[in-house]
Each structure stands twice: as C-alpha cells, then as structure tokens.
Amino acid sequence: SFNNQIKQLMILILLLLLIFISLKELYVFLPGLLGALTLYILSRGSYFQLVYHRKWRKGWTAGMFMLGFMVLLGLLIYFTVILLEKQVEPFFNNPASSLSEAKKAIVEVQENAGIVLISDESLADLQHRISAFVPSLVNDTLNLLFNLAILLFVFYYMLVHGKEMEAFLAKIIPLKKTNIDVLAAETKRLVKVSALGIPIISIIQGITATIGYIIFGVDEFVLWGFFTGVFAFFPVVGTMIIWVPLVIYMYVSGDTWNAVGLAIYSFVVTGNIDYLARITLLKRMGNVHPLVTVIGVIVGLGLFGFIGLIFGPLLVNYIILLFRIYMNEFIEPREPETAEN
Secondary structure, three states, X not given: OHHXXXXXXXXXXXXXXXXXXXXXXXXXXXXXXXXXXXHHHHHHHHHHHHHXXXXXXXXXXXXXXXXXXXXHHHHHHHHHHHHHXXXXXXXXXXXXXXXXXXXXXXXXXXXXXXXXXOOHHHHHXXXXXXXXXXXXXXXXXXHHHHHHHHHHHHHHHHHHOHHHHHHHXXXXXXXXXXXXXXXXXXXXXXXXXXXXXXXXXXXXXHHHHHHHHHHOOOOOHHHHHHHHHHHOOOOOOOOHHHHHHHXXXXXXXXXXXXXXXXXXXXXXXXXXXXXXXXXXXXXXXXXOOHHHHXXXXXXXXXXXXXXXXXXXXXXXXXXXXXXXXXXXXXXXXXXXXXXXX
C-alpha cells in the first residue's frame, strides 16, 4: 500500500542518515577499516581452508594471521629504517641546517642553468612547510597507531565471523545472484592487484633505479632509489619525479656524461620495466588499465590517504563495474524485430 511505501522510504532515509553520521565520525579511522577489509580479502581463502577443511579453531587461526601480519609489518619497518637511517638522521638532528643546504643546492642549480625554476618566495614557503612537518609527524604517528589497532581488531572479527558477514551482505545487496558473484569476484581480483601487484612492481622499479644510480655515481643512491620506488606507485610518470631532477642537477653541476647516461638508463630501463612487469605479472594477477590506476590513485589519496593507493583504483573500477551491472540488471536486450510480409 501507499502508506507502507512511505514508511519504507522513511526508514531507508533514517538508516542512510545514521550510516552517514557514523561514517563521518569514523572518517579518521577509515584507513584502518579499509586496511582490515584488504587483509580480510587477501586472507579469507587460506583462513577458510584451515578452519572449515582442516578444522582449526577459529580464534586461534585468526590470531595466527594477525601475528603473521604484525611480523611482516615489523620486518618492513625495520628494513626501511635500516636503509634510510644514515640518510634521514642528519635531517631530524638538525632540520634547519639540512634545509639550508638543500636551498643552496637549488640556488646553485638555477644559477648554473640560467633559469629560475623555484622563486625565493616558493623556497621560503617550502622551508616553512617542511619545518612544520616535523612536529606534525608525532600526531600522524599517533593517528597511525590508532588506525593499526582498529585494523587488527576489525580484521580479527572479520575472519572469525567471515561466513556470516558474507551471507548477510549477499542477502541485503539488491542485485541478482549472478551480479553479486561478479561483484565479489571483481573485488577480490582488484584488491589482489592493488595490494600485491602494484607494490611488487614499485619494488622492482626502485631496485632497477638504484642500480642505475650506483652505475652513474649518484650520491645517496639508496635514499633516491627508495623514493623512486615510492613514487613508482604512480604509473608512467611516477619515477620521473625523482630521476629527472637528479639528471638536471648532475648536468648543471658539470657531470655531463653521467647525467646523459642516467637519463638514457632511466628512460629506457627504469621506465620500461614498469611496462614489462604490467604485461607479465599484473596480467596474470588481473589486468587493470594504467589510466584507471592513475585516476584511482589521485582520487584515493585525496579520500583515504595512503591506503587510497589500493582503494582509489578499486573505487574507479567499481564505477565501471556497477555501470555494467546496471545495464545487465535493468536494461533488457531488445528482441530482434521480425520482418513483416
């Protein structure tokens, strides 16, 4: 009846309003929640195999997965600190001196090149921003720890109650079963590609770039190789953000041949290793178009922070996928018209 439809609409509006309010207050913990979802999608297959086929206890098995994740994260942090400790320590000990040296280097490059790339006002503003970054790092670290605690807590209960959670979602999603299956399969594929494939490609590019920096005599090659690997998350132009300024600096500093050699190596080897990895590794894991990845990373970083590197491309792919599901769900294919005699 019409009254029942009005009641249903009011309940749905109230439900959506409460969900919006809750998500707004939980926004600061959104990276932790999305991280837990990522780990669940990556772990669910192995977890279900151990629990439902080998009859392991749910709680103990979930705890083992949590411990494995913490060990892996601890090793990653440890090796990152070991790699960057000598290069970053002078900056944290005396940030003003490090910024002053960087400013002198930029001025020297501009004088040798005869062009002004960064104005004095921009340099002063950049110095002010970097100086303000150091105190805010403490707040960011606390926020990161809170998100890590949320991630572990939610991840544990998602594993323990995974079957019930998936059955409930399948029940409330207003789509055909075939489309729900497509949605689930695409989510698993895209999360796997974003969470595993893209970081592996970035590591490969970082190592490849570091080899080039060693060959052509770049100072602090470990630091620059690390940053090249980090910016390699951005396809096509990511590594250029690092090696192009290095080439320019080496060239205007008089190290012409090494600058030319590094430019050729970076353009031919470091740039194309990304393409080779995508047509081999990512093709097997689940192909994602580079344009979708670029747009997704830009959108994801703005919405979710660092975890947006994973969920940004997923969000863009969801737009494409939901459009396909809409066409399949509601747009009926036309019957071929029969010719009239």
